[in-house]
Amino acid sequence: MKLPVAAVFKRDLDLAWLGGAGAAAPLGFFVGATVLVPLAIGADSKLLSSIGPPLLWVTAALAALMTLERVFQADLEDGALDQMLLARAPFEALVFAKGAAAWVAVGCAIALACAPLALTMQMSIQVVPIIVIDMAIGMIAFFFTGLLAAALAAGVRRAGVLIALLVLPFYAPPIIFGAAATAAAARGEGLFTAPFLMLCGCALGAVALGPIGAAAAARLQTE
Secondary structure, eight states, X not given: OHHHHHHHHHHHHHHXXXXXXXXXXXXXXXXXXXXXXXXXXXXXXXXXXXXXXXXXXXXXXXXXXXXXXXXXXXXXXXXXXXXXXXXXXXXXHHHHHHHHHHIIIIIHHHHHHHHHHHXXXXXXXXXXXXXXXXXXXXXXXXXXXXXXXXXXXXXXXXXXXXXXXXXXXXXXXXXXXXXXXHHHHHTTOOSOXXXXXXXXXXXXXXHHHHHHHHHHHHHHHHO
């Protein structure tokens, strides 16, 4: 059972970084969009510190959204999705592996990129590790929630707008709690704040329910 799951994880991870630098585009968007706003605003430290947390989370959500269109669409087009359905491992486990690969390839890179970006937002260097942890957990919520929308829209050409309409309402809680957790960290309140715990709840819910719903939707696409 472990072999097909590991194979799907490795395949999606390779495609993310070797298949046309797919993971570099959302990372570049996240960094570019987050850097340009402080340049336009200026050096007002109070303003930067106040808009920094929500800016990080909104741009991170949009960067994650950029990767969802091809998660299942490419597999549906080349027949890989049918092969996954015939694999020895449960299909839900294979879908989980696809979400985990997307998180490792893109989510972790975005979380690590938050370290220098937080400094540009006039945040203290002591809170940078906390912000990276917050974002890493938030990216779990983004990607595993997005699996369902990606599976529902797998058979639609140019499905980016449809996926955005489906998934953005579910992105609202991680954005709200993530921005609040980052703002609390910037104020020196530490890691285990109430917004951080709510963010962890969003991530756990997405991991538990996202692959199940996405697997059901992907099965419908192959019928």
